[in-house]
Amino acid sequence: MKITILGTGGGARAHSAKLLELGHKVIVGTRDVQTTLARTEPDVMGTPPYRDFLAEHPRVTLMTFGEAAAAADEVVINGIDGHNAVAALSAIADQLQGKVLIDYGVPYLYAHQPVHPWPTPWGIMPKLEPCDTDSLAEQIQRALPRTRVVKSFVTQEQTTVVDPASIAGGDHTMFVAGDDLDAKDQATSLLQAYGWSDILDLGPLVSARGMEMYAHIHSAIGFALGYQFGGHFGLKVVR
Template sequence: MKVAVLGTGGGGRAHAVRLLELGHEVYVGTRDSQVTLGRTEPDFMGIEPFGQWVADYPGIELMNFDEAAASADFVINGIDGANAVRVLSGIGRHLAGKTLMDYAVPFIYNPEQAHPWPTPWGVMPALDPVDHDSLGERIQRALPQAKVVKACVTQEQETVVHPQAVAGGDHTMFIAGEHEDAKAEVTALLRSYGWRDILDLGPLVSSRGMEMYSHMHSAIQFALGGARFGMKVMR
């Protein structure tokens, strides 16, 4: 399968490498490929420059967002939440009819808050939208011809692509969306990653809960000293 991973951060890189291992053709999308390849300093998260990283994976091709989306049969969105709708809207013609697996969280970094939540790495980002709407729903409204499936929101993406790293893989992945065929396609990909327990939460409105869980996930991880973990739904 030809897969576009939109975003060059740690999450996008994790998916790109795993997809390559599984035999897919992988295109990573960025705003300007030449600018991305020309960076020589780590990003604000301390991640090494993309050009240095991708040199170890010659099978991964870096393209501009529109080129990557046009080249792919299946698209994974890892664009940061503040910019995702704008960027995806600009390449919407290349996403029509395709499954778009979205794992982005609508974080607003360094928010002005009366009662900020201090964390080991700075102030906890705020969520916008929250409760009354979700990023997943906004993307679907902006791209009515695409098939948006919210998934991979409740774990770090490194755990998403290697679920067996936590409890031998005995934890739960959640998905939501309006298109049954797209959810089946996402489920097949997740099973190829190693997921055994995939819970379909139903319509895309459920992505509100998935995105809002991000703060709870952070709180648990702080309590565990940064260790990776998973959530298991017992039924």
């Protein structure tokens, strides 16, 4: 199957490598191909330039966002940062028509000055926007009414999403939410291919609000366990 990943960050790279391993054809979308390939220094998160990843994974095809979305058979994984996702996806709405879009974005707003800041090892904790009464996934669905949006992957580091067995042999929980049952089935099938056995359907896409707001407790747990960014741990729903 031809599966598209929008974005070139660390999470997108984890999905790319795993999907290649599973035998899929992987198309990656970026805003500007030449600009992406021209970078020679790590980004602000310390992620090496994408050209290095591409050299190690020559079967990945790099295209613009629109070209990559159009090339997917059916499934597109959204790895565009949450602050820019709605605008970037809206610009390629026609190419995403009818596709299943699995979104793992967190709607973080980094440039803010809170009255009561939360200091972290890397600066002030970003603000979730939207929060409580809306979610990034719902915003994407409203902007793309002809696309079937599923929220998933967002409660784990993406390196864990593609390799659940690396923690407790895979004995932890992943969530899906969405308004289209077939789209959720597609996301569930992909998770099962990754190795997940405990997948909990949270129901309609409005449940994405809870998944996105979990980002703060995920960070807090990671800090408590000694991780500066993210962390190698799982979340298990015991029932």
